[in-house]
Amino acid sequence: MGERILVTGGSGRLGRSVVAGFSAAGHQVISVDRAEPEQPTPGVDHRSADLLDAEATAQLFAEVRPDAVVSLAAIAVPFSAPEDVILTTNAAIAHNVTAAAVAAGAGTVIIASSPSIMGYGSPAGWVPPRLPLDEEVTPQPWHAYGLSKYVAEQVASMFAQQTSEVKFISFRPCYVIAPEEWEGAPTQQGHTVAERLDDPALSAPALFNYVDARDVTDFLLAALQQADQVPNGSVFFVGAADALARRPLAELIPEHFPQLARLAAPLTGSSPAFSVEKARRMLGWQPQRSWRTELR
Numbered sequence: 001m002g003e004r005i006l007v008t009g010g011s012g013r014l015g016r017s018v019v020a021g022f023s024a025a026g027h028q029v030i031s032v033d034r035a036e037p038e039q040p041t042p043g044v045d046h047r048s049a050d051l052l053d054a055e056a057t058a059q060l061f062a063e064v065r066p067d068a069v070v071s072l073a074a075i076a077v078p079f080s081a082p083e084d085v086i087l088t089t090n091a092a093i094a095h096n097v098t099a100a101a102v103a104a105g106a107g108t109v110i111i112a113s114s115p116s117i118m119g120y121g122s123p124a125g126w127v128p129p130r131l132p133l134d135e136e137v138t139p140q141p142w143h144a145y146g147l148s149k150y151v152a153e154q155v156a157s158m159f160a161q162q163t164s165e166v167k168f169i170s171f172r173p174c175y176v177i178a179p180e181e182w183e184g185a186p187t188q189q190g191h192t193v194a195e196r197l198d199d200p201a202l203s204a205p206a207l208f209n210y211v212d213a214r215d216v217t218d219f220l221l222a223a224l225q226q227a228d229q230v231p232n233g234s235v236f237f238v239g240a241a242d243a244l245a246r247r248p249l250a251e252l253i254p255e256h257f258p259q260l261a262r263l264a265a266p267l268t269g270s271s272p273a274f275s276v277e278k279a280r281r282m283l284g285w286q287p288q289r290s291w292r293t294e295l296r
């Protein structure tokens with residue numbers, strides 16, 4: 001039987017697919033966003049709220065009494081607002097939503113983080129211990145957005161120390177491609193998917209990562225269903241099985257980041273720079289969609 005799922009940020013690029021996918025899977029979905037949905041999903045209850053208002057957030061969650069909360073609302077683009085605003089906004093939303101979810105009796109809280117917390121693109125010349133990146137590699141955020149997402153993960157860890165009644169999971173979705181973007185709609189940074197493939201300089205800063213929004217939704221459904229089987233505070237990368245690139249990353253990464261040449265050597269063929277092995281092993285989830293099959 002379906003559960004009551006409160007999704008924050010349900011009007012957004014990722015949220016639209018999550019709301020539709022959870023509803024199609026038989027869950028009762030309550031979407032909380034300060035923006036109205038452009039195309040409301042039939043059967044989904046939209047509630048307008050500013051999640052920066054802790055009291056209003058707590059009241060709304062207490063009224064909804066969700067079984068689980070999927071926390072997506074945030075300023076989602078690095079440098080799209082002043083650094084202090086990104087940090088304080090995203091940290092406050094993460095805290096308000098998680099506190100309200102716990103107080104309202106939710107059993108599972110799943111929080112959107114970001115792979116950008118790893119620190120790629122840092123002007124100081126980031127060098128991770130290995131590629132592909134996995135969840136054991138220590139994040140080294142270099143901008144307020146990355147730091148705010150690292151804080152969001154730590155908010156989940158903090159509440160996991162306060163209660164073992166609630167399961168907290170964080171996930172790091174790669175560059176999200178919404179279904180209409182395969183047809184040519186602009187992606188988050190404004191370029192089309194085809195433009196990102198044709199000009200590797202556009203995808204290089206995020207190490208050619210990407211994921212279809214519906215694959216993220218399937219990950220979230222798997223995480224919700226198997227939440228009791230993962231350790232509290234678990235973190236997962238959620239990415240495509242290949243890279244958003246026409247050539248192997250073993251060639252492309254050294255061209256854009258000479259300091260990573262040796263580390264990139266194993267990324268032959270279509271291998272991505274982010275491993276989703278942990279999600280496959282622990283949740284049985286794997287990405288089903290690739291630009292090779294989805295791009296029109």
Ligand SMILES: NC(=O)c1ccc[n+]([C@@H]2O[C@H](COP(=O)([O-])OP(=O)(O)OC[C@H]3O[C@@H](n4cnc5c(N)ncnc54)[C@H](O)[C@@H]3O)[C@@H](O)[C@H]2O)c1
Pocket residue numbers: 008009010011012013014015032033034035049050051052071072073074075076077093112113114115172173174175176177188
């Ligand atoms: N899109 C990506 O490539 C990507 C990659 C990694 C992580 N993420 C994370 O995934 C989540 C969703 O990203 P997205 O691309 O769908 O972003 P988006 O900007 O399209 O959607 C975010 C939604 O949050 C809502 N929101 C923001 N502040 C709010 C507030 N104070 N109160 C209520 N609602 C508020 C916005 O109205 C918007 O609908 C974010 O947390 C983002 O940081 C996204």
